[in-house]
Amino acid sequence: MKAMLLDAPGAALRLADIAIPEPGPKQVRVKVAACGVCRTDLHVADGDLTDPKLPIVPGHEIVGRVDKTGPGVIRFAIGQRVGIPWLGHTCGSCRYCRDGRENLCDHPGFTGYQIDGGYAEYAVVDADYCFPLPEGLGDVEAAPLLCAGLIGYRTLRMAGPVKTLGIYGFGAAAHIVAQVARHQGMEAYAFTRPGDTAAQVFACELGCVWAGGSDERPPQPLDAALVFAPVGGLVPLALEAVRKGGVVVLGGIHMSEIPAMPYALLWEERVIRSVANLTRRDAEEFLALAPRVPVRTHTTALPLAKANEALDRLRRGELTGALVLVP
Numbered sequence: 469m470k471a472m473l474l475d476a477p478g479a480a481l482r483l484a485d486i487a488i489p490e491p492g493p494k495q496v497r498v499k500v501a502a503c504g505v506c507r508t509d510l511h512v513a514d515g516d517l518t519d520p521k522l523p524i525v526p527g528h529e530i531v532g533r534v535d536k537t538g539p540g541v542i543r544f545a546i547g548q549r550v551g552i553p554w555l556g557h558t559c560g561s562c563r564y565c566r567d568g569r570e571n572l573c574d575h576p577g578f579t580g581y582q583i584d585g586g587y588a589e590y591a592v593v594d595a596d597y598c599f600p601l602p603e604g605l606g607d608v609e610a611a612p613l614l615c616a617g618l619i620g621y622r623t624l625r626m627a628g629p630v631k632t633l634g635i636y637g638f639g640a641a642a643h644i645v646a647q648v649a650r651h652q653g654m655e656a657y658a659f660t661r662p663g664d665t666a667a668q669v670f671a672c673e674l675g676c677v678w679a680g681g682s683d684e685r686p687p688q689p690l691d692a693a694l695v696f697a698p699v700g701g702l703v704p705l706a707l708e709a710v711r712k713g714g715v716v717v718l719g720g721i722h723m724s725e726i727p728a729m730p731y732a733l734l735w736e737e738r739v740i741r742s743v744a745n746l747t748r749r750d751a752e753e754f755l756a757l758a759p760r761v762p763v764r765t766h767t768t769a770l771p772l773a774k775a776n777e778a779l780d781r782l783r784r785g786e787l788t789g790a791l792v793l794v795p
């Protein structure tokens with residue numbers, strides 16, 4: 469099969485012809501129909517995340533159809549459409565797994581990082597870590613739900629029940645979260661790179677009540693703010709924008725250094741917290757919620773062989789919505 473391989477951090481992905489993988493016990497093989505390109509793939513390719521299997525097939529927003537099942541799989545039938553997210557394996561026995569916080573598992577495996585992912589024609593995954601997908605979205609359109617949607621949803625949930633919500637960085641995750649926030653009765657305020665009027669117009673089209681540059685203050689204090697851009701300098705700006713007791717939730721897996729800041733920004737019980745990975749429960753909840761919103765994604769499809777171009781476009785921030793590779 470054709471696959472895009474990362475041989476070493478910092479190298480370009482290489483188009484390779486490799487053997488079609490065989491599913492083992494409790495695994496399924498999926499014929500990939502689409503795979504979203506996530507900023508985390510960029511962090512893997514660039515070496516910001518330091519624990520990849522090498523070579524690795526990146527990609528953890530996989531939509532495909534079950535093509536072969538290994539021994540012991542009863543959950544899925546051949547031909548069934550499934551989605552495969554970042555969380556690919558957990559140990560099931562560490563204190564976090566036992567506490568229902570498997571996103572923090574001590575011995576996890578992540579798709580497209582330690583487990584070969586979806587920048588390929590086929591992927592083999594543990595059947596317990598993939599999910600039936602709702603109807604209503606095509607394969608390309610559904611792909612961003614698997615990470616931008618899932619992690620975005622978990623990030624939104626960590627903000628708690630709020631009325632006014634800031635969203636810093638209006639990429640793939642934010643464009644989904646804005647729709648969910650409006651559905652849940654929140655007012656969303658979008659913060660983009662200063663001067664990025666295209667992203668600001670896009671944010672308002674998706675239901676945000678206000679959009680401006682990250683250097684601007686919102687028209688009123690925010691109950692909470694989500695930060696999706698991997699820019700540490702946004703953390704003090706977001707703290708400045710939230711009211712007393714407000715929470716700033718950091719949704720990315722990697723971020724540039726957070727600058728020193730006066731304690732006054734955190735004072736009055738403001739909270740900063742991060743979000744790590746996802747649980748399978750997040751996936752079940754979000755995939756049930758998405759069709760009720762209904763979430764519509766804005767996607768640009770590229771052929772699999774153009775994965776490097778896709779990563780470059782993401783690096784340069786030159787897109788609205790999400791990029792998706794099609795094998």
Ligand SMILES: [Zn+2]
Nearest residue numbers: 559562565573
């Ligand atoms: Zn565990």
Ligand SMILES: [Zn+2]
Nearest residue numbers: 506508615616
């Ligand atoms: Zn991701």
